[in-house]
Amino acid sequence: MLISMGFIDLVISSDGKEYVTRKHLQTECANECLAAGGRISLTDLASQLNVNLDHISGAVNQLVRQIDHEEDHVNISTSNDFLICAGELIHRDFINGLCAKLNEQLEELGTISMLQLTRQWELPTELLNQHILTELGTGRISAIRFEDYLCTNRYINTLKGKFRAMLIGLTKPCPLTEIYSYLAVSESFFFLLLNELNDQGKLPGKLLGTKNSIKSLYVPFIHERMAKQFILQRLSEEHFIECSIMKRLSISGEPISFFRELLPSTEFNDLLFWPSVVLSESLLWKECDLLAKNLLHSIHFCLIDDILPVKLISVFNDSDYIKIVEILQKGWNEGYLRTTNDRRVIFDHSKLLSNWLKSVEEFIHERAVKDAPELRKAQLNAAISIQKQLNKEEKKQQKDDDWEIEKPSKGGKGANKKNRSGGGSSHQTSSRSGKQKAATESNISNKDLLSCASPFSSDELFTELERCHSSSDFQIPDTLREEIADDFIAEVNNLYRRFVTEEWEQQLHQTTAEEQQAQRQAFEQRLNKISDEYAAICLFEKGTDYFEEAICTFVGFLN
Template sequence: MSAVDWEEVKRLAADFQKAQLSSSAQKLSERNCIIVVGHLIHEKLLEVISTSDGKEYVTPQHLSREIQDELYASKGRINMVELANSLNVDLTHIEARCAELVRTPETGCSIILGQLIHNSYLKTLAVLINETLQLKGTLNVSELTTQYDLPGDFLQHLVEKELNKSIHGQQDAKDPRVFFTERFVARCRAAIRGALLGIQKPTPIASILAICNVSERLFFSIFEGLKDSKQIAGVLSGKQGLNAFFVPAIYSKGQSEWVNNFYKQNGYLEYSSLTRLGISDAQGFIKRNFPNEKILYLPSCAVGPLLFDQVEASIEDAVSTSSWIDLMPILPSVMSEQDAAQIVQDALRKNKQTKAEVLCMSMVVPSTLISSLTNALEPLVQVKAQEAINSGKFLQAEAEQRIQATMSKKSAALDEDGGRTSKQDERRKKATGGKGGGGTQGRETKTKSIKKKTYGKSHADSDDDDDETPAPVSKKSGLVEVITVKDIKKEFVSQASLNDCPDELINELAARILPSVQQQANLAARKIAETAKASQVQSSRRTHGELQERLSNLLSSIRMFEKGIKMFQSDSETQKGLTKYMLKSLGSEIMGEIIKYVGQEHQISTAVPTEASSITPELRSKILNELPPTLKQVLEPVHKALVGASLDDFQATVEAALAPGACDVMIRKPDKKKERQGLLAHRMTLLGQLDECSDPAVALHLTVLLLFQAATQQPLHASGKFVMPILVFLKPSLPDDTYNTLQKYHDLVISFLSTDNENEKENVGTLLANELATLKEIAHTMKKLPVSDKADKSEL
């Protein structure tokens, strides 16, 4: 610049300063200035930006310059929010100016996550990343993201761009986000190689990684390289990853040698032993090491041909001698019963000509031995079949089978018909419920319900449950259980071929033979039943005739004694007592004969005594409940009449029960000639009993009965407690001395029976013995006495 120009500048500066220092005559107020500037902005004559407080205006160019200054001061990276606060300008204007700066390539700026970053900062960042990589040896982009608070993709692009420039290293081919140096890889390779060469047994990969302090990914990458270059000897087993194991070659070699030696010596290999050696897949290892061997794989071990041939030879020897054999002592102790069962089954399957069965998992029993044992049970089968027929269980079980089969067919028919029933079906249904009482259906159903009531008792109800319970029927085979496993086991004890046989084998043998033996027993029982039925038909006529004769005699006796009871019409209490005694004795005997006959005819399960007098009222009720409903209906009134006090009712019910359609027993009509013979026979019977009697009480009882028959010409059936009422009845018909003798004898008998004093009892007994001859003489001499006025002469 020349001196003239410089002088001009000085002059202008002086004028400017003078103008500034001088005060103008007119000034604009602040409000007017704001209005003027606002008008200029509105007319787009002025472009300025207002500050956040509204006190200042700044041009866009000046704002851009200030942003660049702040970026420089922040070393190339600043947040736009911080710019807005420091420059006192709204964030929208800051973002707009920053975007304008980014669009201008000369500025070298970029916006990342709301931050304005200059290229100089990126170069500095690349240098820092390189320093970290060289220090650690390996670097992950995710770590840089956390450290520098920048996006991973941005850092990934930056590192890849500066790789082998400002960042010295290499990128992992399998994981592009990982970078490492060659020196780090060499150090890790040396550590891994040294660790693997020093291992002598299977070691988890996790333990190796902890020792070498390397990542899982890098380990497997280096391991593959070392293995390909044959710098290490060994393999990885198990699942890939941290759960894998490194198995050194020296260990695998030792394993193979141990397995080969053990197999050659013993002929088998146990899986658990191989597992303890570190072999996880035992079967696969055996298949790889013995590809040409015919090995049988059992649940717990593998068996070779040597041991298998020994088993086959033992089985053949047992079959040839028809004797059982237990293979567990032959097999190794490590084998379980499941192993023994499988090896025996395979041996029998291989030699199909060998006829034998496997019992108790490991015991072989030839079929010839089973056949001989079955034949030896034939006598037992006959005995049990006869017992089942004698007890009635077999026939009852078969009857229940038929009833159930009939009901099942009817139920199936109803299901096919859609459940629709006609009026006739409804009436039949009512009959089966026990209300109708008639028809085949009603009888079967009622019988079934009674059986349920009879056999549904617990053991506490009766001690004879074993005798009353019907034989069970197998649902699968439909056979009646005539013979049990317990019976077969008892028979096996005496068999010489089963000496020293364990209990479990005997149990399984008995269970194995039971179905065929049960079938034989059912056939034998059915044959016996058919034979018995044929003989029963022949003897039923004879039995029926004998029943008619016994019932006719008993009913004739009741009619005969009934006349004697009617003599006590003036003494109703005595007459009632004599009637009850008659029903209790002779009436019960008649009912017992009927019950015994119908019980045998209908083959009920309850055991019927051979003597009718042994049938108690409780047993009668039990038998009645098992009879068909129609027969029960006519016999129940007879049973109830026995506890009444009317001979007429009893005789009427007996006649209804014996009528055709019920028991079909014909009773003889009364015959006066036979009645007179009966009276004489009854008197002779009483005299014979009196002559042989030495008991004073019994002698008095017989004498009174004889005197009653002599006085009334009618026999009397009475017990000893009626002696005194009969004497009172006979008093008018007897001489006074005879009556006094009898009365005195009666008093002595009472005294003898009631006293506890031995001396007194002995004295009374002497007097009774002395007077016994007189008593017998009275009974013999008085054949006929005058009839008492108390007696009903119309009855004589």
């Protein structure tokens, strides 16, 4: 009753047999914590002191908040040396002891993971984060925290020294993945060491690739210096350097940027940058360009491989040949240069055709002289055959027109009178005859054997062309043959027909006067005969208009 009325402040034990003041309960809690080594759970306090857990919680809270200056309790640490964390009463000395042990382990091992600490000492995360890790860098714990690890400065410096020693030992580019495999650290810690070395200027190389990417490439400075020396030596000896070699030497950036930093401006301006190579204009390309122009002037075409060094040809690709063609076309002032589809041959089309025609002109003329009589004979025979066919068709048509009489219709005489009028029929007949004659004459023109003559094959012409230039080791590339064959054969055929025509005219002028007179008389006789036959036919047609109706009917029946 007194306790409930608040006249006395006592706490009853769990079994109800003892009473204890709250002040004394706080003292008992403090003593039990110290006796347990500075760390005890509240549930253990409740069982050991035989007091309800609620009273224990209230007592330790009061212990943490209040400071007791009474002389009876001078042997007990002040209340601010205690703290409650994760359901445990902990004394400050316990935390200091953990910091000392942790510092000793760090000095021995160099690094400890947070997970290892929580498992080894069974520490709650709250205690570790709020009361132990806060001592980092204060002198109690000489370490730094990186992610889930604690590391001493000596350990980090040792790793940086090992890391730098590995990098110094490298003389060629190396992937970071290979370097990383030799350090037993996490990837993030690996880049911490790498970035610190770089920031301190102790990195004996540079990185190619994305920052903090394990796929980047490390290039030692010594390799870069040796690569530059090699490139300069290669340029001085060969006067060119392949871009593929520069890539294998891990030269970063574009070649034009690299050489702008490497060479003086005068030497840099002398370089030509092509897709596959970098070459000297004055020491290499100028000689190639001069050789190309000499070939274009002499034989009017140039095989690009013939003007280049063999070593240079082996590294070229299609883009380089396109670049060469553009340069040669731009520097040629005597017309437009064409190129084959594969960009391996460049040529002056008009001059090349003229030169080739001139080379095979004698060969073509000999063939024309040989073929002219046979062609003339064949053409005359064809013309005579067509003329006979024309005459035959005219006679047949004239016969049909002369005897074309309509059968009498049921209407009687009216129909025959209409038919005997004759004017419209004669006009239609002459019109059809004129059209057929014009068509036949057109057919004769279309079947001109000379205009269709093409006696040469491309292989025959090119063989003869190479034979004409055999003394100069002349050889026509296959790609150039394919490119220009049609145009060349067309020009050859035109020249051949001209020679044949000239031969015919020459033969015509060589005929005697008697032969010409005989031919003229034969032609006039034939013309007179045709005129007489035509007049007789017209007279016969006119006489049919006077036949009686019965005779016309009888004649129509006979037909």
